[in-house]
Amino acid sequence: MPFSPYATSRYLNLTRTTEMNMINLNPIQSGGRAGDYPGVVKAVLEFIDGYSTCDYCIKGRLDEIETPPLSDFHADLASFIDMDEVRLLPGCRQAQFAAFHSLAEPGDYVVIDSLSHYSTYLAAERARLNIVEVPHSGHPHFEINPELYAEKIEEVKRSTGKLPAVVFLTHVDYSYGNLNDAKEVGKIAREYGVPFMLNCAYTIGRMPVSGKSLHADIVTASLHKSFASPAPSGILAANGEYAERIFVKSEVKGDWSGRSFPNKEVELLGCTLPGCVAVGVMAAFPYVVKRVEKWEEEVKKARYFSSQLTRIEGVAQLGQVPHNHDLLHFESPSFFDVARRHPRKGFFLYDELRARGVVGVQPGLSKSWKVSTYGQSWENVKAAAQAFLDIAEKYGVSVL
């Protein structure tokens, strides 16, 4: 098809106003609202040009740039999450892949929790690794028992004759928002001498996290998910010998030219996250440092929200009860019954919430769905809960 320049008019006025004026409970969005922080908005605008971070780059690496203070920031960020070395990446999935790719050989086994994000499965698949899942406890709590990690490590050892290359845990899973016992899993991994990778996509930037206290050897995080940052942004952090293995320097040499790049890190392809996103993350840091101190209050909001919604007949909160995170998963057979006789089917719930100024429940879902109360004012949390109660009453579902 020959290219028509007239097709471009649809890209001239890209807006998102509607979603921004509502109470947005979308769990993948609640921790990444960069627009709420004026310093982030200002910094992104200042550095919106492509290679804006490179005005004073001397050594050719983002983590060594002094103006803007990216070098300092890398050190402060490592200190903040209590890890030896940290690098910015375009996302948590790229960080997971880089760690798998550098610590394991194709055909190796990794032990992961069965509630890992899909990107963990894909990162392992891309690195051509075999996955062994640690089962969860199933409905309704879906909990991961750390002791099963020892069983699975033994199982890999028995069947392959060697230990798994990596033990992996999702700190808080994306499905039920369960806060897993990372410290215990880390202890088991350490006993076996297997590196322990902890995915903090839903924790770093929301709650205080100390990688070393949790015995993590590698930590990954999503900054656009939980660090008030623009996308795409993530963290790859590692300690000691694992930092050396992951952040290994280039040894390639041109066979004719002799060119080499000994200061560049291979897994990072030399340099990772130039421009406005890196500076946006840096600008978010002061806000994030403060907001993680208010974590207990965020948990209170989530528990309140859960206590209100479970007043609706048939509605149950899945995962840990009482809950330890803002990500909440509800099942609602009563709403599902409404959907069956509603002309809009499952979309009725989305429509009714939207009419009440609440968005973030996936359109079409009524049987079970996820929300997050993170970063909402108490007023909004109460209004959002009331919206669900009102909808229940409108459709004759009892509220206790």
Added chain:
Amino acid sequence: MPFSPYATSRYLNLTRTTEMNMINLNPIQSGGRAGDYPGVVKAVLEFIDGYSTCDYCIKGRLDEIETPPLSDFHADLASFIDMDEVRLLPGCRQAQFAAFHSLAEPGDYVVIDSLSHYSTYLAAERARLNIVEVPHSGHPHFEINPELYAEKIEEVKRSTGKLPAVVFLTHVDYSYGNLNDAKEVGKIAREYGVPFMLNCAYTIGRMPVSGKSLHADIVTASLHKSFASPAPSGILAANGEYAERIFVKSEVKGDWSGRSFPNKEVELLGCTLPGCVAVGVMAAFPYVVKRVEKWEEEVKKARYFSSQLTRIEGVAQLGQVPHNHDLLHFESPSFFDVARRHPRKGFFLYDELRARGVVGVQPGLSKSWKVSTYGQSWENVKAAAQAFLDIAEKYGVSVL
């Protein structure tokens, strides 16, 4: 070291004013000035929240999102560069790695031009490939003779018993700004049946590029370098069977849970570039479609600039003469002589340019250095050239 929250004050007011008020000739920055385009700035602001692109995501893939019109945009972008399939990635290097990683096995050989960007070497190294370089003609023109590709392909075939996995060419190299004869290299690759990857980091978004006319099977590009886009952003495009191999779908399956993700693409780790950067690229598209039409004028500016600077005694422009691209590399032994007796040594050139409102020459360089005239008004091009002439005269270097 325990984390001190007081350290964050340095991240509270991140500015870049100085660089933005000067005539900036930095070659990595000239094609990526997103801030020059109001539609891009507005779109980035609207979508600054982390997962802002995901309000109406149904299928879990960026290239299938209809609001904002990312699905349409992917189709239009493929049409614009005349390739079958295109995906947005966080950068050109990630695109190069994804192609190498999916098309070649560890230990395979790839034939690349010896003026490839360092990220090409690192992408191949990360994929554990062996590199065979196609020599350039050396000083002063540094040209790549396409016929040498046939020699190198034969050489690999002789020494390993099989063809190289990929033939790679940098469309315009980052060092001398030479426009390479991609079509001829593509023809040779096709004759051998080896996939031809063309790195258009310095061409797509600056000049019209038709991947298919150049016989490219895979095209990579850097959007923050040449597409008026915020960073980090890049393109991975492919045709026919190579698109199928690169954008292969996930086949992983949880051994306990049975979880699988058959709609996700492995090399992209499922989804690639959410948020404001993807929308910024989309908003840049209408501007880019128009600006590539003015490419001849940009070449004229570069040639004018070169003609002025080479009036300075001892200054020579390296690479192709007359030049076919805005990236210009000069050597200036006369300025190097000045530097030797100047108290600021090589930094004198940076200082003197800056005093005249011109930046972009790497601080400290005086013997040879790169600039780009891309996107500058004729007034700025003339003023920047005059600044060099004035500096020459100030230090007693003759100007013809």
